[in-house]
Amino acid sequence: MAKTKYIMHQCAYCRRETKMEFIGGQPSEDINAEVIKVWYRCGKCKHSALLTLTPASQMKKKRAVAINRELCTPYAKEKIFSVGENIYHSEWDDVGKVVRKDKMSNGIHSIVVTFEKTGERKLLENIQA
Ligand SMILES: [Zn+2]
Structure with missing residues (x-):
């Protein structure tokens, strides 16, 4: 890969939010990976750190399966629901x-x-039969 990748991350050594340069490992190419481990080098103190990243696609997938069907209220138009209710x-x-x-x-x-x-x-709610 010719293009150098950078991320903003708090360096564990100089404790500052710095631009870290990608130096090894697998960047976010594998969309099915749970997490990605990559080596980055701090632009300020030049220390290298192994960072564990969560791909954006993985975070999206986790949000989508957040609702537990068992805990959901079955929908009926006569009922009254509240914001945030599943x-x-x-x-x-x-x-x-x-x-x-x-x-x-x-x-x-x-x-x-x-x-x-x-x-x-x-959907309709609180409809009197
Ligand atoms: Zn640093």
Whole structure:
């Protein structure tokens, strides 16, 4: 690899946030790797340090599986939900988190849910049968 890679990192030796130069190991090429171990050299004190990095793709994957289906409230339009609550939508077989609540001008309550598969959806809540 011809291009030199730099990252900003706090050096363990001079204890300053410095531009560290990549000198060895595998940089973030393998998107399936749990963590990446790489050698970086401090631009200030020239000490080398083995850093353990988490690839951005891995962090994204971890966020996506954060919802435990067992702990989700099954969605029904008669129920009332709170922001941050995890819900399960049986029709779509999908789980999501309530990110916002709205009340429309006609008095109908709604929630905005970010679903893992379906994405952001608006659902009704507190509907009296
Ligand atoms: Zn240093």
